[in-house]
Amino acid sequence: MDAFKLLTRSIKLKPASAASDSRLPSTGKAVNPQLFRTAETDKLESAKNGKKRKRGAAVQQDEEDIPDLDFFSSNKRPAVSVTQPVALTEDDEKVPAQDAASDDDESMDEVERRTILNSHKIKVTDMRDLEKIQAQPTSTTDSKKKKKKSKKEEAPTLSKKEQKRARRLFPEPLLNFKELRSKYKISSRLAENVADQGFTVPTEVQLGTLPLLLGQSSEPDLLVVAPTGSGKTLSFLIPVINKIVRHHHSNPNEHGILSLVVAPTRELASQIVNEGRKLVAGTGVKITLMRKGMRVGDYGDANVLDENNEESSGSEDEDAENKPAKERANIPVTKSDILVTTPLMLVNALSANRTTTMATLPLVRSLVMDEADVLLDPLFREQTLDIWKSCSHPDLRVGLWSATMGSNIEDLTKSTIRERLEDLGQKPSETHPLLRLVVGLKDSAIPNIDHKLVYAATEQGKLMGLRQLLRPAAASPSDIRLRPPFLIFTQTIPRAVALHSELKYDIPAEAGGSSRIAVLHSDLSDSQRSDIMRDFRKGEIWILVTTDLLARGVDFRGINGVVNYDIPNSAAVYVHRVGRTGRAGREGGIAVTYYTKEDIPYVKSIANIIDVSEKLRGGEEGDKSIQKWLLDALPNLSKNSKKDMKRHGVKARQAPRLTDKEDDGKGTRGMRISTKSGFERRLENKKRGAIEASRNRKAAAAASGNVSDTGSWGGLDD
Numbered sequence: 001m002d003a004f005k006l007l008t009r010s011i012k013l014k015p016a017s018a019a020s021d022s023r024l025p026s027t028g029k030a031v032n033p034q035l036f037r038t039a040e041t042d043k044l045e046s047a048k049n050g051k052k053r054k055r056g057a058a059v060q061q062d063e064e065d066i067p068d069l070d071f072f073s074s075n076k077r078p079a080v081s082v083t084q085p086v087a088l089t090e091d092d093e094k095v096p097a098q099d100a101a102s103d104d105d106e107s108m109d110e111v112e113r114r115t116i117l118n119s120h121k122i123k124v125t126d127m128r129d130l131e132k133i134q135a136q137p138t139s140t141t142d143s144k145k146k147k148k149k150s151k152k153e154e155a156p157t158l159s160k161k162e163q164k165r166a167r168r169l170f171p172e173p174l175l176n177f178k179e180l181r182s183k184y185k186i187s188s189r190l191a192e193n194v195a196d197q198g199f200t201v202p203t204e205v206q207l208g209t210l211p212l213l214l215g216q217s218s219e220p221d222l223l224v225v226a227p228t229g230s231g232k233t234l235s236f237l238i239p240v241i242n243k244i245v246r247h248h249h250s251n252p253n254e255h256g257i258l259s260l261v262v263a264p265t266r267e268l269a270s271q272i273v274n275e276g277r278k279l280v281a282g283t284g285v286k287i288t289l290m291r292k293g294m295r296v297g298d299y300g301d302a303n304v305l306d307e308n309n310e311e312s313s314g315s316e317d318e319d320a321e322n323k324p325a326k327e328r329a330n331i332p333v334t335k336s337d338i339l340v341t342t343p344l345m346l347v348n349a350l351s352a353n354r355t356t357t358m359a360t361l362p363l364v365r366s367l368v369m370d371e372a373d374v375l376l377d378p379l380f381r382e383q384t385l386d387i388w389k390s391c392s393h394p395d396l397r398v399g400l401w402s403a404t405m406g407s408n409i410e411d412l413t414k415s416t417i418r419e420r421l422e423d424l425g426q427k428p429s430e431t432h433p434l435l436r437l438v439v440g441l442k443d444s445a446i447p448n449i450d451h452k453l454v455y456a457a458t459e460q461g462k463l464m465g466l467r468q469l470l471r472p473a474a475a476s477p478s479d480i481r482l483r484p485p486f487l488i489f490t491q492t493i494p495r496a497v498a499l500h501s502e503l504k505y506d507i508p509a510e511a512g513g514s515s516r517i518a519v520l521h522s523d524l525s526d527s528q529r530s531d532i533m534r535d536f537r538k539g540e541i542w543i544l545v546t547t548d549l550l551a552r553g554v555d556f557r558g559i560n561g562v563v564n565y566d567i568p569n570s571a572a573v574y575v576h577r578v579g580r581t582g583r584a585g586r587e588g589g590i591a592v593t594y595y596t597k598e599d600i601p602y603v604k605s606i607a608n609i610i611d612v613s614e615k616l617r618g619g620e621e622g623d624k625s626i627q628k629w630l631l632d633a634l635p636n637l638s639k640n641s642k643k644d645m646k647r648h649g650v651k652a653r654q655a656p657r658l659t660d661k662e663d664d665g666k667g668t669r670g671m672r673i674s675t676k677s678g679f680e681r682r683l684e685n686k687k688r689g690a691i692e693a694s695r696n697r698k699a700a701a702a703a704s705g706n707v708s709d710t711g712s713w714g715g716l717d718d
């Protein structure tokens with residue numbers, strides 16, 4: 001029997017069918033990017049859409065026309081000159097007459113709204129204190145509901161269930177992208193740019209959040225928890241850009257950073273800029289990636305850098321970081337409407353590397369925190385809160401977006417909003433609401449990927465398993481089949497480097513050899529990082545070994561899967577890592593997680609996530625990959641151990657010595673990434689020792705003049 005099969009008894013492997021290839025995310029068609037919907041709502045929505053089609057000027061593209069999402073495609077769209085006139089002219093404000101006229105009579109009643117939101121598993125909650133909700137109900141509920149609610153809330157004490165019900169909101173959903181223009185009257189240029197991307201059906205998060213952020217009622221602060229790959233970027237960028245277009249229209253003389261988007265990694269920040277550039281084309285809005293040395297805050301001078309010259313001024317900016325304060329004062333302040341940044345880079349720019357008090361960002365009206373839970377995690381918290389406080393405009397709105405969000409983050413958000421308002425002398429009840437929108441089950445993995453949790457017993461077992469994945473042709477029909485492109489996650493940088501060197505030559509030369517596999521981590525230079533990202537996106541690199549640097553936010557179109565070579569540090573990290581596949585509703589992505597003896601204490605939370613995701617997917621009990629006996633047998637982790645794991649990962653894997661060539665201290669022995677057995681390594685070490693001793697002897701003999709002159713054998717090259 002295959003040794004590897006013995007190690008994978010905990011998982012049910014289904015025979016791979018010939019048809020499985022066509023289900024690969026990189027080859028398959030993303031028929032519908034939505035993850036949750038029912039036949040009943042499909043009918044209701046198409047009835048509503050049908051009405052619009054008859055009346056609207058432009059007919060919406062049919063669902064069948066959605067273009068193939070191809071991993072290897074460059075996602076090119078027709079070039080649009082960024083120098084086109086600033087949008088929102090008189091014409092821009094005009095909405096097709098029929099559409100505008102049709103708006104009111106087509107508003108949905110509450111039953112329809114409830115039906116649609118519930119079937120898409122969208123839950124909107126008012127997060128304010130109940131008294132405040134009573135004092136200032138939001139206009140997203142209809143008036144009947146308000147009356148009912150306030151009567152109920154007059155009762156002296158409400159049960160938890162009643163409180164929950166009182167907080168629930170059923171705002172109008174967005175049925176199609178055409179409504180962005182016809183109903184929400186966004187800039188026509190922006191609407192065209194959205195249409196140019198070929199998106200036809202809004203994802204759940206877009207369906208729920210866009211009306212909230214673009215609607216007529218007071219723009220809320222918003223906490224959004226929505227699945228990985230569900231299109232959150234578009235959801236926050238469209239309202240941000242539209243708000244700036246309007247701002248330019250009403251305040252043509254006010255220029256500066258109006259919106260700030262903060263993301264935890266440079267890779268994600270630059271991806272957001274790329275997405276943003278497609279949307280701002282021709283709108284007159286400028287979006288920029290924060291770079292070292294840029295001046296962005298209110299430093300008390302009026303110099304402004306025109307972002308049109310941004311590229312040419314890049315190298316000067318780099319130098320600026322190291323210039324003395326006086327000279328830095330002469331560097332012009334960046335003129336961009338939207339700044340996308342990592343927290344540290346912006347904090348350093350606003351405080352001259354923490355040598356001065358933080359400068360302010362007085363014009364910022366929208367602060368978007370992408371992957372907000374990690375931005376408010378202890379690692380980044382101080383920096384993120386400093387940035388939040390530096391946004392001093394009274395009309396600031398915050399948006400916190402992620403696929404996972406602990407209740408501590410919600411509490412921190414509430415208290416920060418409250419403190420900020422107090423500092424500004426505003427009473428919370430006078431202002432806008434804080435809403436939370438959750439799509440699906442909070443903190444769960446997407447239901448459209450296959451999870452494989454594989455017991456590999458030892459580090460060697462993991463490597464054997466991974467090698468089988470790399471050679472799918474040699475595998476038996478019941479083995480896991482994972483076609484490149486895919487990502488492999490390790491716990492630490494040294495482990496990523498070691499795994500990369502172990503696998504480098506596993507890809508045959510005729511298939512491109514070692515150039516097909518790369519390693520990406522934060523110790524590489526910025527340019528190395530972006531080259532690798534580019535080559536992976538282009539399909540030149542097939543397998544990318546990486547750390548949690550790429551676990552969040554990064555969108556590679558149609559990668560076929562994710563391998564957790566080392567188990568993730570927490571359930572949330574699992575959700576984000578595996579969410580790099582199965583994006584925009586694509587089926588066929590695979591997430592393989594190996595675990596060893598040492599990992600057993602930490603596996604339960606991952607197994608639970610998989611179990612919930614499979615329940616969400618529906619299907620037969622027998623189709624589940626996690627067996628009940630495994631769930632029951634796995635130990636629960638104490639709170640403290642969970643915390644410890646989150647901070648340090650599996651302790652034994654932190655050991656610094658990891659490659660064969662390095663000495664094997666006892667603690668690291670079991671955690672080395674290598675296929676060689678201990679016996680083989682001992683033999684090698686002995687051989688090395690013997691060679692070393694022979695060299696020493698020769699050197700000693702040479703020193704005493706006793707060596708023969710042949711000197712032709714230099715020993716084994718180690």
Ligand SMILES: Nc1ncnc2c1ncn2[C@@H]1O[C@H](COP(=O)(O)OP(=O)(O)OP(=O)(O)O)[C@@H](O)[C@H]1O
Nearest residue numbers: 033199201202203228229230231232233553555584
């Ligand atoms: N309505 C849509 N229809 C089809 N594809 C879409 C739609 N909206 C967004 N996408 C695509 O879905 C992919 C994922 O989007 P995005 O990166 O915004 O996801 P996300 O929700 O931010 O994920 P993560 O939580 O991993 O950061 C992108 O390739 C994007 O172009």
